[in-house]
Amino acid sequence: MAEQEALYDSEEGEAEFAHLEEYIETARADHEEPEEAETEDEQRGSGSRSEHRPHTTATQLLPTLPPLPVFEPLVQRRHNREPRYPPDFDVNGSALDYFQLFFDNSVFQQLAENANHYASCKGAGNSGSRLWQSTSAAELKIFFGIIIYMGVFPSAQVSDYWKRDNCFPYHRIGMHLSQNRFEQLKRYFHVSLSYQRLP
Structure with a gap:
């Protein structure tokens, strides 16, 4: 009171x-x-x-609100176009066959060259950091496969995929690529080509 x-x-x-x-x-x-x-x-x-x-x-x-606009549903226009595949492509192929239509060997080779060049521009392996070894198209295919695998089998942390604890599921990723190498590739992976040394 x-x-x-x-x-x-x-x-x-x-x-x-x-x-x-x-x-x-x-x-x-x-x-x-x-x-x-x-x-x-x-x-x-x-x-x-x-x-x-x-x-x-x-x-x-409350203030007077303006009226809602008239809802107009999106009309999807139909077309009569047919997909065009390469002459030797099997339309009944696997998901990997369709993936390789967009990411063939030449694409992976170009990505590997860009990653190596970007790592060189960033001074990978200098100043006491982990030694960088040039990557290849074959290694980047494994890198891509692991990323897709992580999307199918999500986990709380990236490091969980390399753990050997009985509390976690066992993943065979470590048989193909170590965690340190995966982190290196993720750090220096570059789609475009850098033409000058980056700061």
Whole structure:
């Protein structure tokens, strides 16, 4: 009580309590059913407030929003085009056959050259860092395969795929690529060719 009287001694405190009471009454009026009649004590206690302040709902306090735009569904145009495959391609082939349509040996060879060049530009193996060995198209195929494997079998951390703890599932990734080498390839993998030494 003493704290409340102290707050009411200032105009700022009185305005704060008046705003709070108005908010509580508005929220209560929106979520409760109106009572049929009030007792004499309630009329005597709230009569002064109701005479000076009309009832306002929360909906009336919100700004008027513009109407929603008319929904127009996306119409997909049909076409009569047929896919064009290489003459010697088997349409009943495996998923790997379709993957190699976009990532053939020449693409992996170019990616390997770009990764080696980028590692050279970044000074890989210098300043006490792990020695960098040039990668190849064959190694990048394993690198890509591991990334796809991680997407099919997700784990909380990348290091989980190389763990030998019985609490984790056993993955055969380590038989093809070590974790340190995987991190190296991920660090220096570069799609485009860098023509100058990077800072």
